[in-house]
Amino acid sequence: xxxxxxxxxxxxxxxELRFALRxxxxxxxxxxxxxxxxxxxxxxxxxxxxxxxxxxxxxxxSRQVDWxxxxxxxxxxxxxxxxxxxxQRAVPGIDGGFVVLxxxxxxxxxxVFSQLIELIxxxxxxxxxxxxxxxxxxxxxxxxxA
Numbered sequence: 001x002x003x004x005x006x007x008x009x010x011x012x013x014x015x016e017l018r019f020a021l022r023x024x025x026x027x028x029x030x031x032x033x034x035x036x037x038x039x040x041x042x043x044x045x046x047x048x049x050x051x052x053x054x055x056x057x058x059x060x061x062s063r064q065v066d067w068x069x070x071x072x073x074x075x076x077x078x079x080x081x082x083x084x085x086x087x088q089r090a091v092p093g094i095d096g097g098f099v100v101l102x103x104x105x106x107x108x109x110x111x112v113f114s115q116l117i118e119l120i121x122x123x124x125x126x127x128x129x130x131x132x133x134x135x136x137x138x139x140x141x142x143x144x145x146a
Contacts, residue, residue: 046113053138
């Protein structure tokens with residue numbers, strides 16, 4: 001079995017595009033020796049750094065907000081808030097309860113992930129969350145990264 005390997009190039013200008021197309025052709029040509037190659041275009045996904053900045057905010061909310069009489073984990077809050085961002089649907093589960101059909105944060109673009117962070121900040125502020133120093137620093141960093 002061949003190890004799957006993905007390569008990515010971020011392109012910001014037409015000059016970079018010409019270089020990237022030559023690079024993609026060269027890399028795909030080499031990879032064809034092992035079998036068919038898939039070439040995909042898309043927007044940059046959220047970074048690991050962005051994702052790491054998410055968790056202190058979710059932890060602050062988890063510690064301070066009761067949701068309909070329940071304390072939720074940071075992971076639970078991630079699901080609630082990502083569902084709120086894209087107005088996701090919930091369907092009955094096969095053994096009861098509900099399943100949210102939703103958006104994975106790992107598949108979000110950087111722009112959409114930034115919208116999620118802003119939504120989390122707004123939600124927490126509306127619910128009286130006192131942000132930790134780490135959350136405040138992360139929000140500052142994200143807003144000034146552009």
